[in-house]
Amino acid sequence: MNAIMRRALTGAMALSLAAPLAACGSEQQDAGAGKDSIGLLLPESKAARYEKFDRRIISSRIASLCLECKLDYHNAEQKVDAQKRQFDALVDKGVKVIILDPVDAAAVKGWVDSAAKKGVKVIAYDRLAEGDVAAYVSYDNEKIGRLQGQGILAALGSQAAASDVVMMNGSPTDPNAPSYKKGAHAVLDGKVRKIIYEKSIPDWSAKAAKKEMTDVINAEGPEGFDAVYSANDGMAGGIAAALKSAGLKNVPLGGQDAELPALQRLVAGTQSFTIYKEVRPEAETAAEIAFRLLRGKSIKSLTSTTADNSSKTGIPATLFKAQIVTRKNMKDTVVRDGTVRTDLLCAGDLAAACKSLDLE
Template identity: 55%
Template sequence: MNATTRRIVIGTAAVSMAVSLAACGKAGDDDKAGSGGDGKSIGLLLPENKTTRYETFDRPIIEAKVRQLCGDCKVRYNNAAQDSETQKKQFDALVTQGVKVIILDTVDYKAAKSWVQQAAKKGVKVVAYDRLAEGPISAYVSYDNEKIGQLQGEALVKALGAKAKESNVVMINGSPTDPNAPFFKKGAHTVLDAQVKKVVYEQDIPDWSPDEANKKMGAAIDSLGKDGFQGVYSANDSMAGGIITALNKQGIKVPVGGQDSELAGLQRVLRGDQAFSIYKQIKPEAETTAEIAVKLLKGEKIDQLTPTKVDSLSGEFKGIPAKLYDAQVVTKENVAGTIIADKVYKAEEICTPEFKAACEAAGIK
């Protein structure tokens, strides 16, 4: 989730090292993390754990990179479990403890505005990670999210094939509190509105909830009938799982797309239950963020790491230094050449007995 395709391998050794280090920054483990006021602590606040990527990749990679760049730096970590008020308390606690740089992947980008403003007054620099919070952000690292939506739309059109122009599509979008969700939606609409017959049902899903996506898909089937749509856009893989369960219950087989290349999503892609996912190389995003945070902590310039400027979604905060990575579509034809080749998952992790035949058919051994 490449104009210039980046083959930045998530090496097995690097990930295993990162995972082993992850234990050093458990949520709420502040006493072991050392004093926040010593100028050597970086806060890391991630939004939720329903999506497997955050605990499996983002957190351990960021923690490992910080320690590689700054041997005596400490990472003070917390996960908000999709609760904005919890994240506010975690953020405020870091500021109170004297942490001067906070990596923030926000639950609710609008709610974060006042926190970031108050922190800035105290000299705290906030690096927006993956999602752009409102406020005077010091740097932002993510993906070209509108382009990701376009990739999703194009992949769904391709999956619909020759009948795309006569096809009706259901859209199940991401959380309204996630600033990336409108960009995914906008990008997808630019493609689908021009290349399919009609988007006949559309819903935003709070908290990216697979259960809620399942319910909304059920409601769409009740409203449209089993033959009332020919494809489903899902903003991510977790929700695609809920959507496909609802479709299977009614005996409906149509293309469904996703995003994030989660393990379960990849398995569905290989088996043919899900048409595609989007592969966002997390390692470069996470490592760049860690590098920016360390430089800010040391008072060094970050210009070379942030070649782009972006404005906040509201337009109130302009010219935020940013680095935006590209992404790519993953289908059963290229799982081996992307996910396996980049060592995101090992073949044996994907190819459990239930998916062994699907893996062999895709050339994964």
């Protein structure tokens, strides 16, 4: 088959199969370039949401908005140098709009500024990248931290003022982590007796969080703390494992992301709450902003506020609201919205607990 025939066949297939291919594609080596291409760079795959939700929703939304558009997707697997190569490759191809969730928000500044000078529009997604970004789509991260703090206080109840709390904060390279920390402190400081230990966990590592928690238990003793703040559910899993190994039960523990293992811990009673950030509105909004920027259209109606990074002010932004999920409201939040299937949530020895929560 000659090159002309291959191009004709490829064009015909793209028209009939664009939506399903966009919805289920993985890393694409040659997704096209120029006026009909949008880049998507996600930071890692340890958090289930990125591959399971963000990528698929963004792909599907772009396909529904623009039949001829191509999505050039790559995942950096938590490696800054890999993400830089992926970013540079998109720019070299001539991609003019890139949705970027940075591994390290500060490290990308030079890339973003250089790309902007070439007319590339970068949408900071979920994490606010440094540099000359064109738009920002995320959640109000300080408010999420406040929700987490409120969750800890609610779990401690009347004993809060006499309680000592351990804080495991997010990765030092994630620009959202300081906001979560700030919001949590704003609620907890003065409402609990003391924050007895606090540590930022590199790469949001569950393994590192488990080790830190084990060290705290060994240093402070099993009665030396009353609750544990975890910035996300992945780390909460490691912390819960450390608590279990030490024979500790009923220690209030909170997380974030509403991942399946965390929701199962809620059912089992080994995690007190998580924070539910519905991915669909965030991902679909990012996709629509990308499409509008690609076509030179206004994004004003999609960006109701602004954000500032260290080098640019007044970045058009959309910040969504999150909510606390506990055992009591799981049915009316994550289950109702289809974020989790009850057959998976209630698998194995969780069936009886699910029945008591009316989650069957």
